[in-house]
Amino acid sequence: MSNRKTEIRFTQPMVTIEREKLAQWQLSKIEKNRIKIETGVRVVEIGAGWIKTNSNKKIRFCYLIGADGAASIVRRSLKIPSKNISIALQYLIPNTSFCRLETYFNSKLFRSGYAWIFPHKNYTSVGCVCGSKYLSSKDLQKNFHIWLKRKEIDFSRGERQAFPINVDYRGHQFGNIFLAGDAAGLASELTGEGILPATISGETVAELILGEIEIAEKKIKEILSIHNFHKKTVNFFGKLGYLQGVAFQLTALLLRHKRIVKIFLEKIY
Numbered sequence: 512m513s514n515r516k517t518e519i520r521f522t523q524p525m526v527t528i529e530r531e532k533l534a535q536w537q538l539s540k541i542e543k544n545r546i547k548i549e550t551g552v553r554v555v556e557i558g559a560g561w562i563k564t565n566s567n568k569k570i571r572f573c574y575l576i577g578a579d580g581a582a583s584i585v586r587r588s589l590k591i592p593s594k595n596i597s598i599a600l601q602y603l604i605p606n607t608s609f610c611r612l613e614t615y616f617n618s619k620l621f622r623s624g625y626a627w628i629f630p631h632k633n634y635t636s637v638g639c640v641c642g643s644k645y646l647s648s649k650d651l652q653k654n655f656h657i658w659l660k661r662k663e664i665d666f667s668r669g670e671r672q673a674f675p676i677n678v679d680y681r682g683h684q685f686g687n688i689f690l691a692g693d694a695a696g697l698a699s700e701l702t703g704e705g706i707l708p709a710t711i712s713g714e715t716v717a718e719l720i721l722g723e724i725e726i727a728e729k730k731i732k733e734i735l736s737i738h739n740f741h742k743k744t745v746n747f748f749g750k751l752g753y754l755q756g757v758a759f760q761l762t763a764l765l766l767r768h769k770r771i772v773k774i775f776l777e778k779i780y
């Protein structure tokens with residue numbers, strides 16, 4: 512099969528938002544007279560009821576929420592392994608000529624992952640994601656460069672970013688210590704997206720601490736139902752090996768039907 516045939520492209524009617532803008536908006540919601548925020552500080556050690564920062568400051572806690580990303584020190588201090596990791600890499604290129612959000616499924620290059628072109632106002636994010644159990648970060652990078660070359664995308668002036676995404680959920684409450692977002696492994700194994708589960712799980716942890724157990728449990732159940740559906744989907748495609756290309760073709764054919772697209776999107780988001 513030609514490359515054209517083994518690759519499936521989706522364009523989506525979506526919008527993008529810059530992380531910094533989202534973070535600024537979140538910060539604006541915080542009551543600054545009640546909450547103290549310290550930036551540029553790293554937690555370097557965690558003990559029973561205390562944390563130590565890189566400025567050697569010891570802070571005691573009643574509750575600790577680890578919202579510290581894929582390589583969470585809080586998660587590590589709980590001795591929770593992170594075996595299921597996705598790798599995402601992207602170039603932020605100063606090219607604003609792309610106008611649609613595009614995702615490309617190409618099982619030869621990205622296995623059950625995908626590549627994307629996400630236009631922003633002043634730049635375009637061109638990236639890819641794949642589970643580290645299917646491709647090493649080195650191979651993913653190599654395949655991504657093949658794909659960029661084929662698409663004739665110039666990334667020479669782009670800012671390269673490569674990070675792990677933790678999709679290995681093993682619980683969110685451990686006594687008075689909680690995990691949220693990537694620290695809890697709540698990002699999607701299928702799409703690599705983790706901003707929404709991070710936001711919802713952060714809210715959920717706060718509700719748990721405030722004793723709003725019923726509301727919190729309902730939310731976490733919903734997040735986990737989507738998380739597990741994505742995991743099963745990836746495992747299904749992963750087991751197909753190189754037949755993934757055929758499976759994606761069939762999926763693409765099915766997705767031409769509006770009703771199926773609706774059901775699919777409802778399940779994904």
Ligand SMILES: Cc1cc2nc3c(=O)[nH]c(=O)nc-3n(C[C@H](O)[C@H](O)[C@H](O)COP(=O)(O)OP(=O)(O)OC[C@H]3O[C@@H](n4cnc5c(N)ncnc54)[C@H](O)[C@@H]3O)c2cc1C
Pocket residue numbers: 552553554555578579580581582583584599600601638672673674675676691692693694698703704705706707709
């Ligand atoms: C290239 C790439 C593209 C992506 N694109 C998307 C996308 O389009 N949509 C989407 O939904 N998701 C996307 N994701 C996934 C998304 O970025 C993560 O799932 C999401 O950011 C997780 O949020 P978080 O708050 O849990 O962790 P993070 O956003 O990683 O935030 C963790 C914070 O903790 C801080 N921290 C870490 N360690 C310490 C420490 N020891 N002490 C103090 N602070 C610490 C970090 O500095 C950081 O500020 C992408 C990921 C990558 C790598």
